[in-house]
Amino acid sequence: MSLEATDDEESRPEGEHGRGNCMTSGLDLFPQAASANAQTVDQLYLAFVIASAVIVAAIFLIILVFVVRFRRREGNLVARRVKESTLVELTWSGIPLLILMGAFVWGAKIYFDEAVPPANSTEIYVVGKQWMWKLQHPEGNREINELHVPAGRPVKLVMTSEDVIHSFFIPAFRIKQDVLPGRYTQLWFQASTEGRFPLLCAEYCGTNHSRMHGWVYAMAPAEYQRWLSGEATGETMSEAGQKVFHRLACATCHARDGPPLQGLYGRRVPLSDGSVVLADDAYLRRSIVDPAAQIVRGYEPIMPTFASNATEEEILQLIAYIRSLKNLPAGSLPENVPGGTKNQNEGAANERKQQ
């Protein structure tokens, strides 16, 4: 919970994690690498550094030799004639081009790997807000400016912003992704070491941009499980979502003549304009805040927007709830009980099993 300035005594790292954490005083030249991705990025970076150093040294040396050898002096008041050649020009543009294409492929591969989260990732939901990070675990744990994750397991973050653009940046993992209002972006990583790593906002977001700062705690999986149960509020994200579902009286329609939500998540939904859309987080979010945009085929566009009734966090909880219904057969939600407590618990249980 370090909302204070980074100079705050409390937010300094403990000894063992501090080393190489780019947080120690003294002169560090290289940041700590705490994920497989960080090592891959470092390899590319070092390759670039070495290549650049060689090129810069060569150019400086050549210039030095030329300016000394051809300095203006008695006997060298007039330049020599030097023959120009297309071949030379083609050589010194062609060779760099080939090298650069190699570099492109290398960098692009890393980027693509960073973009595609493994299917078995633990999902955590992030909401950026001036000037704090709010995080929710599916199990219901909620954190501010602190993120506890299991080390050695892929973790996928689904992120959105309540106000301006932020950027979720964990230097030790070499990853960064802007967090936009009105949209979900995602980011994944897999910590390879246990420890505490700085979490920063990298996109300028207003007055206290530099204080939008927190920590990522990578823990041994068992310890993470203990933390989850120790800190748990007793309410999973989908349970919280079910309450929101209840509060907004969604079941008034969705348990009766509205499009059923059971088994919806992850399915392809036919729309009234003839297209088909995948029912993912982004689709569900849009259907909540802007229901008229994508009408399910066979239904009337009568749903009002809930953009002003639900916060971004609550929308994420709603999605988690709808998601927990994904293994239920359609129509299994009891009509007369808004939200249907029994089935909801099953859904949550289902979701837990998958984790």
Place this chain on the structure above:
Amino acid sequence: MTNPEWITEPLAPPSYLNNGYGWRSWFLTTDHKRIALLYLISITGFFFLGGFFAMMIRLELLTPQPDLLQSDTYNRFFTMHGVIMVWFFLIPSIPTVLGNFLVPMMVGAKDLAFPRLNLLSWYLFMIGGILAFSSIVIGGVDTGWTFYTPYSTTYSNTHVLWMALGIFIAGFSSIITGLNFIITIHTMRAPGLTWFRLPLFLWSTYSTSLILVLATPVLAITLVLMGLERAFGIGIFDPALGGDPLLFQHLFWFYSHPAVYIMILPGLGVESELISTFSRRNVFGYRYVAMASVAIAVFSFLVWGHHLFVAGQSVYIALAFSFLSYLIAIPSAIKIFNWMATLYGGSISFETPMLYALFFIGLFTIGGLTGLFLAALGIDVHVTDTYFVVAHFHYIMVGGMVVAYLGGMHYWWPKISGRMYPERFGQVSAFLIFIGFNLTFFPQFILGYLGMPRRYHAYAEGFQTLNVMSTAGASILAVGYVLPLFYLAWSFFRGPLAPTNPWGATGLEWKTASPPPTENFEETPVVTEETYRFPVREEMLV
């Protein structure tokens, strides 16, 4: 003008400087050379204003804690630094000062094609600059020079509209200047001055003007949309109303990425002139260097998405932008290699402009190579929005552009003022700038990779050592910049008189008096040979 030496000096021949002394003869002039001087004075003013804000930023960052400035003041200061330096110094600097002065002379014309529009562009520039700067007086702007939505449109409660208006107006000054150069180079070349006889400075000015003309309107319309969004909440960039904030970033960088080439291309042109003159040798691979300028101008429009690699842009389009960003390195590399080849076999002397030229090659190389780090997708994800970007950008802009500008100013100073600058002072300040610059910005590369984000007001303690180095360098740099201000001002009035062609250079501008007469040439010159025709020794073939 009550100079005691005035009487003992021989009566000065008529020049653009002594053609009228009243305020009208300056403020209503249509003489491109006088307008260049008006620009020189105003741009110097903006440079030191922007420098002041830079210095305050560096002083604040001396310690990790916020102490000198509060965070809201700090944010206003870095915004002001960015806006002034980008739009009121870097973009106009070489085109409007050296370009205005030299383009008509280099093509052998009496003036630019539209002299009155040229004066208008100075007025627009001043109005825009004063509006943008005055926003700090009425409370400042805290969005950063990039004005990202929705922060600038909905969340910032500072004077964004005021500043956007200033930049909008200054944009028209850019467009007019660019059009004027393009039309002049197309239609007003002296007889015999074919395209491939043009000095390379003109090639780069022409390429720059293409960007000015093609990109600036997009900035103008983007600022209008942003202003309307802010004033009326029309929703074009507001996700709550169906808009997409990324559209702003696309439009903004469609202008702003080419704009960084507006800043550096003229510097590349100056560089070619300097290297050639002080090596007394024609530029190696003239046609390749010329075409590289045009290629850079065209490619500059194809790479803007590399500012958006982590912004939520499509992964696939990021691949395309990364690929194209690599390609643009090739014409830059061609230039560097050709300059080095130009040194080979030359007769090299080390006056101040040449020192700047040599420093330029080094700094531009480092800046360009670190640009490749940013084009590499895997690295960019980590270093974008950190001090690595800040360092890269300043290596190109300060290490490249400002160094080239100062080199060019010293080189053409005898022509502009009719006086020689003090050589020793010039060399000392060139070295100070080189050392100060590297000390300021090299540590920032390391800071960036360590993960220090840009626009941070307070930072982790581990970063302090490098930040202290950077601030120390900035102080040296400041001295390096103030020195030329004084000795050039002194030499404008008291320096020894300059001959017509003090460096033994080849361009048309050196064939007329220093300072030139109002109409530039007594009669229209006729060009009969390639440019950069220096005498050569035939016997030593390679």
Place this chain on the structure above:
Amino acid sequence: MSTRVHSVRFYVGIFAALLVLTVLTTSVAEIDLGAFNSPVAMLIAAAKATLVALFFMHLRWSGYRMRFAAIAGLLWLSLMFAFVLADVATRHIPEQPVGWNEAAASAARAPLK
């Protein structure tokens, strides 16, 4: 520089063609052509614009520079359109290609330090 003088009848003829195209585009718009609705409308608009540019603006008889200036704007605009629209059209998260993630996954399976 266009010193060529055309007859009044010539200009009126162009105008008549423009009117015909306007009527055409308005009436075609009322028919549902499915995916072709806007391409047809834009094609007709482009045809009208070409008529105006070539004959009213004398581009037909202008030098290459004028034509270049006229085309440059469109060319640059098309660059903007191409990239921005390509971005919007492909913003989905890529599906996981088979084997692509092997290296990252195997590195991830390495024991914890």
Place this chain on the structure above:
Amino acid sequence: MSSHVYPAPHFRSFEQQHEASELGMWGFLCTEILFFGGVLCGYTMYRLLYPQAWVHGSELNSLWLGAAMTVVLLASSLTMALAVRAAQLGQSKAIVGFLAVTIALGIGFLVLKGYEYYGHWVHHLVPGFNFSGYQAPDHPQVALFVVFYFFLTLLHAVHMIVGVGVLSVIAMMARRDRFSAIDHGPVEIAGLYWHFVDIVWLFLFPLLYLVGAHQ
């Protein structure tokens, strides 16, 4: 003043002066293409994202009013072309006459435009002020379309107003016999500008009025 047979002092010849000013105008029009183009790019992007909203939005505009404005503008382009023709022949009176008709048609266009704006205002269809007049599906996206409608047409109208002003000055100069068969650059330059503004409208018409006409 009819003896303007010398080019401006910094030009070597009339040809050079004329070429410079005509090329200058084309260069300026090039910037105008990108100026409008930035907005059109946004328009196209949102149209791809919200195709239905664009259909609903364009139904708020009267197709016939749009077609009428198109015809008025095309007619003004014709008279403008004829004014340039008159200038090439050195017929000062004809220049004034054709320009007067052009200006009148231009003002006619603006009046129609104003009438259309008035309709939107009365029906509460002005996003940012009052958009309660539209209550059907896709509300925010339709508002976005109307924003583009207003912005593009306002931008166009501003260009029209500037054009009317420029043509008035040119007409005044023509009345003072300022132009001749050799020296009539300003008429041609103003003509290029006028035709360009016309061309912009030729694209705005299908983009803003015809999207939903088939429904």
